[in-house]
Amino acid sequence: MKPRPRDDRPWWAWLAPVVVGIALTGFWEWIVAVREIPPYIVPAPSVIGATFVKDHVLLFASLWVTLKIALVALVAAVVIGLALAFVFVQNRAIEMSLLPYAILLQVTPIVAIAPLIIIWVDDTPTALVICATIVALFPMVANTTVGLKSVDRGLLDLFRLYGANRWQVLMSLRVPSAAPYFFAGLRVSAGLALIGAVVAEFVAGTGGSQSGLAYQILQAGLQLNIPRMFAALILIAGAGIALFAAVSVLGWLTLHRWHESAR
Amino acid sequence: MPAPLPDPTAIATAAVSVRGLDHVHPNGTHALTGIDLVVAPGEFVTLIGPSGCGKSTLLRLIAGLDRPTAGMLERHAVERSAFVFQQPTLMPWARVAANVALPLTLAGRQADDAAAKVRDALKQVGLEDFEQAFPRELSGGMQMRASIARALVTEPDLLLMDEPFGALDEITRDRLDRELLALWQARRFTALFVTHSLHEAVYLSNRVVVMSPRPGRIAAELRIDEPYPRAQDFRVSERFVRWCKDLSGMMIEAGAA
Structure with a gap:
């Protein structure tokens, strides 16, 4: 009775990218050794690995700082984005008056606004969160608004026929209809929150105990500590993938029973 | 067992009565004009006609989903109405x-x-x-x-159906027609059914209302004087074919086919 989607990927599907990764890393190690490329130009993977082990306290502390900013910003973007989207679908006048500013915020590069925000807001972590939120906000607003509006006309008629009030239409019809759009937006926003946090850190250049991964990259660059730069870079990429995977799983758990996007 | 049929002209006891109804869509299309229709409680009435004859619009007006531009539309003794769309709309x-x-x-x-x-x-x-x-x-x-x-x-007590089986294959449609008729006999709600299938209209209805387009109006009516329950045999009987012929003739005359 319940048709299960067939998993027609071959057994080596997960193996192939792993083999490619190992091969590329091996080639990298080999070419650096053979050509005697100095580690301050391109460090060998083994050197980067050693740096990981040596600097792991510093690097993971910085990762946690950046990740915290990105996560807080993502939560803020979701909350503000949902609130704006809900207001937009309830009142067209408000949507018309506010949407241009949401777009303005979206198209202005965050590197250009970040210095201002860092000057205006004394507390640096707060300033960084604000920057990252601005970057992550738009997909939440835009996607959720489209989702809340993309309601089956027949179902809307049906709700009217059975005397549903505005609240019931919103919660029982618009919100579930918007869920696939929301999760598609969330995947984009999660990545953007991390990018926003890193970019804002670059602009702020904060050191001390609050230093995030972007600051480690800046410092490592100045000190020509290229292996540490690579290690920090790998951590940022890893954090981005983990964040993407986490929200993807969240979306799958919510949607896979009924929506084609999550089969 | 023949279906007991109240006199459909007795407006006081009607489930639905429509008088001189006109409807113009917001885009200016004149959808319906001069509609007079009385449906008795427990009656099974089918609206038939080509696309654009306003049969779905009339059903939506009776359901209260839209308001008519002019004319009278009343529902009596209808406490609960239900609507079945062409799509399952789940x-x-x-x-x-x-x-x-x-x-x-x-x-x-x-x-x-x-x-x-x-x-x-x-x-x-x-x-x-x-x-x-x-x-x-x-x-x-x-x-x-x-x-x-x-x-x-x-x-x-009033069930409105807008081409509910129109998107299904013929075998499934026939079976659902049979099941619908059995339900109607058991529950005796008033049924208003929209279709463009001649056979479906004859098989199901007490009365078939033929509509013609531009602007939508009622062109003719045919009372299907056949007892219920209508078995599967009825669908292949000579009488059934004669009813279909009559209805088809009326539709051609009305410019509806």
């Missing part, structure tokens, strides 16, 4: 039971009371084993059955 995120329960949930009914009614409605359409299924796990015919169960769950 909520894809909700299980069959929750979909069928929707009219009760929206009215704020108690959950345990609703659950019994839902089970009963699903049983009537033969879907009692699919309470926990999601709509996409059902076939087109089963989805339509769920849609009918949702309409029946409120125990309506």
Whole structure:
């Protein structure tokens, strides 16, 4: 009775990218050794690995700082984005008056606004969160608004026929209809929150105990500590993938029973 | 057993009465003009006509989904009406039971009371084993059955159906026609049915109302004087063919075919 989607990927599907990764890393190690490329130009993977082990306290502390900013910003973007989207679908006048500013915020590069925000807001972590939120906000607003509006006309008629009030239409019809759009937006926003946090850190250049991964990259660059730069870079990429995977799983758990996007 | 038919001209006892109704769509299309229609309680009336003759519009007006531009439209002794669309129009995120329960949930009914009614409605359409299924796990015919169960769950005294089986294959459509007729005989709600299938109209109805387009109006009426229950034999009988011929002739004369 319940048709299960067939998993027609071959057994080596997960193996192939792993083999490619190992091969590329091996080639990298080999070419650096053979050509005697100095580690301050391109460090060998083994050197980067050693740096990981040596600097792991510093690097993971910085990762946690950046990740915290990105996560807080993502939560803020979701909350503000949902609130704006809900207001937009309830009142067209408000949507018309506010949407241009949401777009303005979206198209202005965050590197250009970040210095201002860092000057205006004394507390640096707060300033960084604000920057990252601005970057992550738009997909939440835009996607959720489209989702809340993309309601089956027949179902809307049906709700009217059975005397549903505005609240019931919103919660029982618009919100579930918007869920696939929301999760598609969330995947984009999660990545953007991390990018926003890193970019804002670059602009702020904060050191001390609050230093995030972007600051480690800046410092490592100045000190020509290229292996540490690579290690920090790998951590940022890893954090981005983990964040993407986490929200993807969240979306799958919510949607896979009924929506084609999550089969 | 012949169906007891009240006199359809007796407006005082009518379930639905429409007088001089006109409707113009917001885009300026003159959808309906001079509609007079009286439907008796417990009657099965079918509206037939080509696309654009305003039959769906008339049904929506009677349902109260739109307001007529001019004319009188009254529903008497109709406490609960239900609508079945051409599409199953189920909520894809909700299980069959929750979909069928929707009219009760929206009215704020108690959950345990609703659950019994839902089970009963699903049983009537033969879907009692699919309470926990999601709509996409059902076939087109089963989805339509769920849609009918949702309409029946409120125990309506007026059931409005807008080409409910139009998107289904002929075999499924015939079976659902039979089941619908059995339900109507058991429950005796007033039924207003829209179709463009001549055979469906003859098989189901007490009375067929022929509509013609531009602007939509009632061109003719045919009373199908046949006893219920109408068995499968009736659909291949000579009498059935004669009714279809009569109806077809009326539709051609009305410029509706």
